[in-house]
Amino acid sequence: MPQVNNWQLGRDMGYVYDAKYPARQFAFVFNINRCIACQTCTMACKSTWTFSKGQEHMWWANVESKPYGGYPQSWDAKILRMLEEANPGEQRWSEPASADNGQPYGQYDGQTIFEAAEQTLTPDSARVLGYLPPDEEWNSPNIYEDNPVGGRGVRDRLHETGEQLPIHNTWFFYLARICNHCSYPACLAACPRKAIYKRPEDGIVLIDQEQCRGYRKCVEACPYKKAMYRGNTRTTEKCIACYPRVEGTDPESDGQPMETRCMASCIGQIRMQGLVQLNDDGSWAEDRQNPLYYLVHVAKVALPLYPQLGTQPNGYYIPPRWVPRPYLRQMFGPGVDEAIERYVNPDRELLAVLQLFRRSNKIIFRYEFEEGPQVYEGTLRGRPVTLYNDTVIAFGSDGNELFRTTVEEPLHVRPEQHANSI
Amino acid sequence: MPYDEPEPDDPQVLVGVTVPGDAESAREMAAAFADEFARMGFGRRQILALFRSPRYAGAHDALARLGDVEVARVVDESLGVWGQVRLAVEDAPTAPGSAADAGPVDSGRFLKVLK
Numbered sequence: 001m002p003q004v005n006n007w008q009l010g011r012d013m014g015y016v017y018d019a020k021y022p023a024r025q026f027a028f029v030f031n032i033n034r035c036i037a038c039q040t041c042t043m044a045c046k047s048t049w050t051f052s053k054g055q056e057h058m059w060w061a062n063v064e065s066k067p068y069g070g071y072p073q074s075w076d077a078k079i080l081r082m083l084e085e086a087n088p089g090e091q092r093w094s095e096p097a098s099a100d101n102g103q104p105y106g107q108y109d110g111q112t113i114f115e116a117a118e119q120t121l122t123p124d125s126a127r128v129l130g131y132l133p134p135d136e137e138w139n140s141p142n143i144y145e146d147n148p149v150g151g152r153g154v155r156d157r158l159h160e161t162g163e164q165l166p167i168h169n170t171w172f173f174y175l176a177r178i179c180n181h182c183s184y185p186a187c188l189a190a191c192p193r194k195a196i197y198k199r200p201e202d203g204i205v206l207i208d209q210e211q212c213r214g215y216r217k218c219v220e221a222c223p224y225k226k227a228m229y230r231g232n233t234r235t236t237e238k239c240i241a242c243y244p245r246v247e248g249t250d251p252e253s254d255g256q257p258m259e260t261r262c263m264a265s266c267i268g269q270i271r272m273q274g275l276v277q278l279n280d281d282g283s284w285a286e287d288r289q290n291p292l293y294y295l296v297h298v299a300k301v302a303l304p305l306y307p308q309l310g311t312q313p314n315g316y317y318i319p320p321r322w323v324p325r326p327y328l329r330q331m332f333g334p335g336v337d338e339a340i341e342r343y344v345n346p347d348r349e350l351l352a353v354l355q356l357f358r359r360s361n362k363i364i365f366r367y368e369f370e371e372g373p374q375v376y377e378g379t380l381r382g383r384p385v386t387l388y389n390d391t392v393i394a395f396g397s398d399g400n401e402l403f404r405t406t407v408e409e410p411l412h413v414r415p416e417q418h419a420n421s422i
Numbered sequence: 423m424p425y426d427e428p429e430p431d432d433p434q435v436l437v438g439v440t441v442p443g444d445a446e447s448a449r450e451m452a453a454a455f456a457d458e459f460a461r462m463g464f465g466r467r468q469i470l471a472l473f474r475s476p477r478y479a480g481a482h483d484a485l486a487r488l489g490d491v492e493v494a495r496v497v498d499e500s501l502g503v504w505g506q507v508r509l510a511v512e513d514a515p516t517a518p519g520s521a522a523d524a525g526p527v528d529s530g531r532f533l534k535v536l537k
Contacts, residue, residue, distance in 0.1 A: 034458045036478045065479075171447040174480065269462060322450035354461075359511050380503045381453065387507055401514040407507045 001118055004184060007283040008307040008333070010095065010103030014115050016127050016189035021282045022203035026181045026241050027314040028263065028273040029295050029302040031357065033321060033343070035270050037063050037174040042141075044265035045178075048242070057230045060239035061262045062141050063176045067327065071177075072137035075225040076306065079113070080330070082129055083308075086116040091308065093334050102283065104300065105307065105335045112310020113186060113223055128186045128221035138228075173320040176270065178262060179226040179239035180305065180313030181205045183282055187238065190221030202275055203314065204241040212236055223309045246275070246363070248397075256396050257363040269358040274365070282312070289366045291356050291394075292316075299350045301343045303332035318343055345383060352392035355405045359394065362402055366395040375407060449496065452484035456497045460504035469497050 001014035041061050049058035062071045070076060083091055091110035097103060111119070113129040121129065181198075185205050188196040195211030196218060198204070207218070207227070212235040218227040219236055227238045242260035244250055250258050258264070263271040274292045277285040287293045295302040295316070302316035319328045321340050328336040342350065352369050372389035379385060393404040452473070459469050472478055473485040473493050485493050 031458075033454045034462075036455070036472070036480060038478070171451065172480065172483075173451075320451075321454055322447045324447070355509060360513075376503070376506045378503055378506075380457075381499060385503050387503075389507075403511055403513045405509055405511050408510045 001114070005281040005283065006112075006184065006310060006312050007102055007281075008105065008304050008312050009112070009310065010101070010105065010107035013112050013184075013310055014118060015184050016114065019282060020198070020200075021183070021278050021280070022198060022200050023278075024201070024275040025183070025203035025278055025284075025314055026246065026273070027276050027292055027296075027316065028178075028271060029292060029316045029318065030176050031270040031318040031354075032173055032175065033270075033318060034268045035063065035174040035176055036268055037065070038267060039063055040265050040267050041176060041262035041271070044261040045239075048261045054233055056232060057228070058237060060226065060228070060237075061176070061178045063174050064142060065172055066175045066331075067172065069142060071141045072133035072225050073140075073143060074137070075133070075223075076331075078131060079129075079223045079309065080306075082131065083111060083113065083116055086120045086129060087111040093308075097334065097338075104297065105303075105333045108308050108333075110308060112308070113221075114184075114189065114310055128190045130186065130190070130220040130223060132216060132220045133225060171323055173323055175317075176262075177224065177226070177305075178260075178315070179205065179241070180224060180311070180315040181239075181241060182311035182313045184311050186221040186223055186309075186311050187218035187227045190217040191215075192217060199243075202241075202243075202246055204243050204246065205238070206240060206243075207236055207238055209233075209235050209237075223306065223311065224313070253362065256398060258361050259363055263358075264361045266358055272357050272364070274363050289368065291353050291364055291367050294349075294353055294367075299342055299347075299353070300335060301339045301350065303335050303339055306331060307333045348388055348390055351387075352390050352405075355392055356394055359405060360402045362396050364394045364402065365397050366399075368393045368395070372407070448484045448487045449492075451480060452488060452493055452496045453500065455481050455484070456500035457504065460497075460500040463508055465505075466497060466501055469501075470494065473497075 001016065002018045003012045004015045004019040006013045042063055045061035046059040050056055064071050087110055093106050094109050095103060095107035097106045114127070117127055117129040181204055183203070185196065185198060188198060188205060192215060193211050193213060195208045197206060197208065199206065214229060214234045214236060216229050216236060219225070219229050227236050229236045245253065245258040245260060248255045248257045252258070257275065259273045263273045272291060274290065276290060276292055277287050279285045284293060284297060288298065295318075301318050303319060304313050305315055305317055307313070317332060319332050319336050319339055321344055325336060332339075346354065348371065349369050353367065356364055356367060370391040370393070372391060374386060375389045376385070376387040387407065389407045391404055391406045394402040396402050455472065456469055459472065464472075470493070473481045476482050488496075
């Protein structure tokens with residue numbers, strides 16, 4: 001099996017094909033701390049693409065509750081268990097993190113889904129460790145949360161207070177998910193017809209619908225379960241990263257690359273998407289003023305989802321700060337503690353970059369940060385907080401300014417009924 | 423949710439498992455939401471409305487467990503810092519003749535392009 005560099009694992013790993021990297025890579029950061037599961041992103045995906053015959057199921061974004069939920073149900077617990085059974089007790093990280101050694105999260109010594117397949121699966125054509133979810137596991141995107149019943153016999157009305165929604169009596173959080181457009185896609189590795197390809201210009205992973213015969217090997221292989229078989233077209237589909245927008249061919253874009261619909265619609269402002277430059281070995285090229293590079297490689301507050309699976313996903317998450325660390329370390333790797341510490345105590349630049357989220361629908365390629373005077377000093381829950389009137393300026397692909405954000409002194413608007421009061 | 427109690431052999435029934443949690447996690451979750459939405463410019467009434475809506479299960483669960491008084495205290499703490507300032511976003515000037523300059527795109531034009 002050819003060896004490829006997986007910088008997230010801090011080592012080389014076996015992959016089905018030789019390494020090939022795009023000119024730029026589609027990537028995104030989701031800030032879980034802000035997500036309230038309003039499902040606006042989910043509906044944006046659905047309403048954008050399911051408008052014609054044959055497109056009824058072109059709907060790939062979802063938001064699920066963790067640790068209970070999942071779409072399909074328990075997708076992550078199942079693949080983690082399969083890996084553990086393939087390599088009992090050895091699925092561990094070692095080596096301290098060292099950016100100098102190209103190991104920002106340390107080194108993963110366990111087996112990836114590709115390596116485990118090579119050692120445990122037969123015949124040789126089985127390239128990726130995975131499973132095919134049964135239909136029941138797909139039937140409720142948010143099982144027990146997506147269909148609160150109204151009164152018996154009362155149609156088309158939710159319960160007025162929503163009190164029949166389930167109660168989680170412990171910690172939980174919402175995990176928004178789209179396809180990670182992985183650098184080493186498991187779906188692509190598994191397809192016997194080579195119908196899946198990674199676009200050389202932006203790294204978006206697509207399924208050629210003319211080539212696909214619906215064998216569902218990609219559905220079985222994708223550990224994130226973002227390849228979905230459609231019975232009505234007898235082919236498999238997956239998230240297309242709203243590529244007309246990313247290409248800048250959307251009529252609203254003026255030829256500038258735009259963020260996907262799920263990103264643009266996010267009312268919680270948890271999402272930022274971009275295109276990052278790559279080195280020859282697939283690692284991110286230094287691009288200090290790219291906000292995604294800053295969040296992932298400088299501030300290191302955004303971490304890949306289940307990096308130990310080995311696909312080098314290009315979706316990154318700012319972990320929820322209230323969730324027990326062992327669970328988060330399993331989900332996001334060893335960088336969790338440092339990420340949360342930095343996020344809870346943000347420096348001036350991080351605070352400024354966080355203000356770039358959802359201020360524009362166009363992709364931000366570069367930002368500038370201008371320091372301003374101090375406007376507040378105090379404490380919050382025992383931690384010192386100092387705020388400055390800093391300015392962060394965002395630039396698009398053509399180098400022109402998109403917008404700028406500054407801090408202003410508070411503006412108190414007098415209520416209308418007291419408009420003439422002193 | 424189903425109307426009736428599930429059949430004993432229904433494979434779709436979730437089996438509840440106690441997940442070890444920190445007693446402070448509800449307070450931390452409430453503080454996280456309060457901080458985030460205060461940073462986004464939400465006021466006290468708006469943030470408390472988020473907690474009171476049962477459809478935002480995370481925030482609402484924190485309210486159910488901590489109570490109105492404690493959640494209000496957490497929100498006021500956040501606003502005590504992040505409410506001191508507000509963010510001003512200034513879009514770059516629109517280039518003459520650009521799509522943005524021409525105003526909103528009508529849906530008919532968008533559909534025409536897709537066809």
